[in-house]
Amino acid sequence: MTKKHRRHSTSKKREVVEAYFNGESMRALSQRHDICRTLIPIWIDKYERGEFDDDAIEEELLPKYETRIAALERLVGRQALEIEFLKTARAHTRSQRNGSTSVITGPSASRSDGGAN
Template sequence: MARHRTHSIEFKRQIAQDYLAGETLHSLARRHDLSRNLVRIWIQKFEAGAFDDEAIAADTIEAYEARIAALERLVGRQTLEIEFLKGALSTHPEREAQLRPSSPAPRHLHRRRMPADGDRALHLLRSARG
């Protein structure tokens, strides 16, 4: 099975600098147990400025922004689901009265069970309320 290693930016930068200082591609690859093609790719990226601190920071910011956008979409989807469930509950006031006990009992005495009619939305809403 192929092994996949990850190397730090500093290591890649050092390999590229060693090559540009005059060391041969073959000796670098052999000494560090790397593919010559991988070393070539690192050299090209180094020459293009991909290993600069500003480029690394920009990539990190871009990854964070993508993650934030994904989380915002998830929050939006969950907000829509909550609003839908609230609407479903408000259209059935008799079910809402059944779900709310007339006298508040200690929380540990309430049994969790599915509603008899299988109304999944109401069950989810009740679970979400705690």
């Protein structure tokens, strides 16, 4: 029976590797943490390369966060434009309501200053 692929947190990986460095066997670690024994040497290599350091993790996450921030800024910009458009449309609608208009006759005619013959 094959085991389902699982993801393990960096803190768990660090814990397993440090326990190995403290003298615990790979077999005991794999049984206690319910992980495949072949993962432990991989995690040891990554640990020694510094991939489980908090700074390295933050460096990996930084581009993802920057991409997400850019997407959110674009969304905010679109929403700001939409709000301005709706404010303008509302003001335009209010100004049209203030004048007396009729569906049949249209807007009332403006008064002449008397100069027309």
